[in-house]
């Protein structure tokens with residue numbers, strides 16, 4: 001058995017650590033390129049969600065490298081995610097690939113089935129080993145999150161453009177290659193020391209921009225045209241509403257710890273949207289309200305083209321924007337999105353936020369001089 005799984009941001013580092021420590025044979029799909037997206041788009045239904053198309057591209061490339069078992073998350077609606085694994089399996093079978101699809105349904109869907117699938121994957125493994133593998137994977141997920149926060153801070157303030165991104169890539173490599181529990185902490189310390197050496201611009205007070213939206217589009221840079229890097233290069237500090245550990249909490253560790261953050265977000269969304277609409281539609285609304293309350297300058301809402309939950313959020317966000325006085329822009333993405341047009345819209349949005357901030361400052365100063 002040679003396992004593979006879809007890419008979603010840095011998730012491959014966490015899963016690789018888990019399988020490696022259990023001695024399970026696995027193949028990480030090659031990094032997502034234009035070719036991956038073209039392959040996925042070519043063999044998927046035209047109106048399928050963009051993440052499904054990228055998954056298909058990942059699987060084709062990994063199966064070509066010798067993988068024979070795919071691990072995929074399942075879903076229980078109301079959006080299309082619940083059908084993803086089955087549709088992907090059909091596509092791959094039609095293409096002539098003989099592979100096994102292991103679907104990890106969310107516990108709310110069928111806990112017995114999840115446990116059975118996990119048991120099938122891990123049977124014969126020592127319980128101590130399983131616990132150790134899960135611990136390393138979890139610590140790496142936390143480390144990646146910590147590093148990402150540093151990246152958002154430094155990228156918006158760096159004097160020499162590109163320094164933070166270069167160090168980020170190195171940091172990902174270090175965490176990926178760190179094998180032992182004890183070394184993860186020292187790896188983070190080493191990376192943090194290097195971050196502190198990045199020279200920062202003096203007196204630069206970056207705009208703060210919140211990213212909300214569908215989870216895959218938020219976490220996978222190849223699906224959002226590397227928006228975090230673009231914003232950082234434009235001097236803006238990014239705040240992301242969904243993080244990998246949160247996703248891992250929700251989807252891989254059986255919902256055990258998620259209550260707190262979500263409750264806050266649901267309460268914030270309540271005056272605008274009071275029920276679950278699938279995916280992260282509700283969170284997109286709630287997080288936008290929370291960002292507005294915390295003084296973020298603007299919010300970018302990211303969604304795959306035709307994503308049902310995010311279309312609901314998109315129709316509500318103009319009201320949130322007006323009532324909370326926070327600029328919000330929705331960016332729909334798919335395989336046809338053009339980088340130049342995307343960047344132009346982002347630049348225009350950043351300009352607008354700068355102008356808004358200047359006006360606010362001007363008004364405050366005027367008020368002060370009248371005093």
Ligand code: SF4
Nearest residue numbers: 049079081279307308
């Ligand atoms: S959340 Fe959106 S993109 Fe994801 S499966 Fe549902 S409809 Fe598709």
